[in-house]
Amino acid sequence: MNIGKSVVIKGELNGSEDLTIEGQVEGKIELRQNVLTIGANGRIKAQVFAKAVIILGEVTGNVTATEKVDIRDNGSVDGDIAAPRVAIAEGAHFRGSIDMQKANAKPGDAKADAKPGHTAAAVATPAAPTGSPVTAGANR
Amino acid sequence: MLSDLLRWGGKRPDHNEKTGEASASRGDEPPVPSKAFPKLLAAISQQPDAPVLIDLGPVIGTNVGFFGERLGCKLFIEDLFADYDRHARAGTLEALPAAITTRFRHADGSVDGVLCWDFFDFLAKPAALSLAKQIVRMLRPGGAVMGFFCTSASERAAFTKYEVVDDHSLRHRPHAGSGGAKHVLPNRDIIKMFDGLIVSDSFLLKNNTREFLLRRPR
Numbered sequence: 001m002n003i004g005k006s007v008v009i010k011g012e013l014n015g016s017e018d019l020t021i022e023g024q025v026e027g028k029i030e031l032r033q034n035v036l037t038i039g040a041n042g043r044i045k046a047q048v049f050a051k052a053v054i055i056l057g058e059v060t061g062n063v064t065a066t067e068k069v070d071i072r073d074n075g076s077v078d079g080d081i082a083a084p085r086v087a088i089a090e091g092a093h094f095r096g097s098i099d100m101q102k103a104n105a106k107p108g109d110a111k112a113d114a115k116p117g118h119t120a121a122a123v124a125t126p127a128a129p130t131g132s133p134v135t136a137g138a139n140r
Numbered sequence: 141m142l143s144d145l146l147r148w149g150g151k152r153p154d155h156n157e158k159t160g161e162a163s164a165s166r167g168d169e170p171p172v173p174s175k176a177f178p179k180l181l182a183a184i185s186q187q188p189d190a191p192v193l194i195d196l197g198p199v200i201g202t203n204v205g206f207f208g209e210r211l212g213c214k215l216f217i218e219d220l221f222a223d224y225d226r227h228a229r230a231g232t233l234e235a236l237p238a239a240i241t242t243r244f245r246h247a248d249g250s251v252d253g254v255l256c257w258d259f260f261d262f263l264a265k266p267a268a269l270s271l272a273k274q275i276v277r278m279l280r281p282g283g284a285v286m287g288f289f290c291t292s293a294s295e296r297a298a299f300t301k302y303e304v305v306d307d308h309s310l311r312h313r314p315h316a317g318s319g320g321a322k323h324v325l326p327n328r329d330i331i332k333m334f335d336g337l338i339v340s341d342s343f344l345l346k347n348n349t350r351e352f353l354l355r356r357p358r
Contacts, residue, residue, distance in 0.1 A: 086208065088201040097216040100208030 005041045013046075022057075032066070040074065053083075055092075062096075171309035175343040176286050176351035178307050183284035183340070183355060184211055184253040191252035194244075194278070196220045196259050198301050198315060206304045213252070218244065220259055220271070221299050225317040236263070237270035244274050251278040256287035257302050258349075260330075261322045268325065272333040281358045285337065289330065289350040294322040 003009070007023035014030045021029075022039040029036060029048045036050040042057030052068045055075040063069055065083040076093040086098050184191045191213040195203065199217045207215050223243070227233045254275050260268050275285055299315035330352060331339060337354040344350055 086204055088199055088204055090201070092199070094199040094217055095219065097214055098204055098208070099214045
């Protein structure tokens with residue numbers, strides 16, 4: 001289901017099917033069993049709860065997902081994220097906290113061979129953009 | 141070999157020293173070993189509860205994944221490089237110390253680790269003092285702070301973002317920010333600035349970067 005660019009919703013949005021939002025929502029969004037996609041035109045000022053959240057537009061508010069939060073290139077989140085997996089692309093904006101604690105997890109008990117390349121976050125990170133300033137002090 | 145030549149020659153061919161800008165990044169910078177980073181991870185892992193970590197750099201997807209998997213921590217992204225950039229563009233860098241004082245929402249003694257990267261190099265003394273004071277305030281007993289400090293000043297230097305490769309190395313990557321002047325903080329000033337913390341480890345790397353790990357005693 002899609003909520004189009006011209007749609008503005010103020011209030012609580014609940015549902016039991018996957019949803020893509022290209023419009024504006026202010027309030028609260030709950031799709032506990034489904035995937036929520038905030039499209040490139042989507043502007044959300046809300047607390048968000050979903051199974052998975054894919055963000056290409058702008059979200060102001062806390063985002064909680066039971067599976068994954070994925071902030072794509074040019075996506076923007078100002079708020080706190082809680083999810084077992086979080087992927088943030090290179091050109092994304094994020095300000096807030098990220099809580100990836102799993103149930104029953106203890107600090108530092110991740111597998112010894114855990115590498116960033118094995119994580120969801122790494123998968124979503126594309127190559128660096130061109131035309132960026134040079135790194136300093138990398139000689140070794 | 142080439143990097144050695146560039147280092148000793150004191151010049152990088154693709155770096156515009158006036159603007160701090162550079163040629164395109166290919167994203168394939170070699171990993172650079174860090175001696176302080178594994179110590180920081182060990183220190184944070186020893187904290188009794190799920191740790192709280194603050195990253196003063198820009199958000200990097202791989203780092204988020206690494207810290208989530210490796211430490212199971214709550215990670216706060218406090219991108220001070222972006223704040224610096226905003227103030228620099230507006231010509232209000234003198235307001236940065238006050239902005240830093242009010243920026244952090246963390247309670248006293250509530251944070252287990254702070255990743256400063258090389259941000260202190262870009263700060264004039266009042267801003268550096270203001271930030272250090274906030275870090276000391278927020279740090280929990282047993283908590284650790286990691287910072288990189290240069291040994292030579294520069295009128296204009298680009299920002300660097302540090303991507304975690306593994307427990308022992310980082311990839312130094314270009315940052316989109318405009319950069320700024322780099323200042324040298326003598327060791328004694330660093331120690332004074334973080335009054336209340338102890339220098340747990342310090343290293344001088346081959347690239348003349350000083351890596352510091354400071355800890356709040358339990």
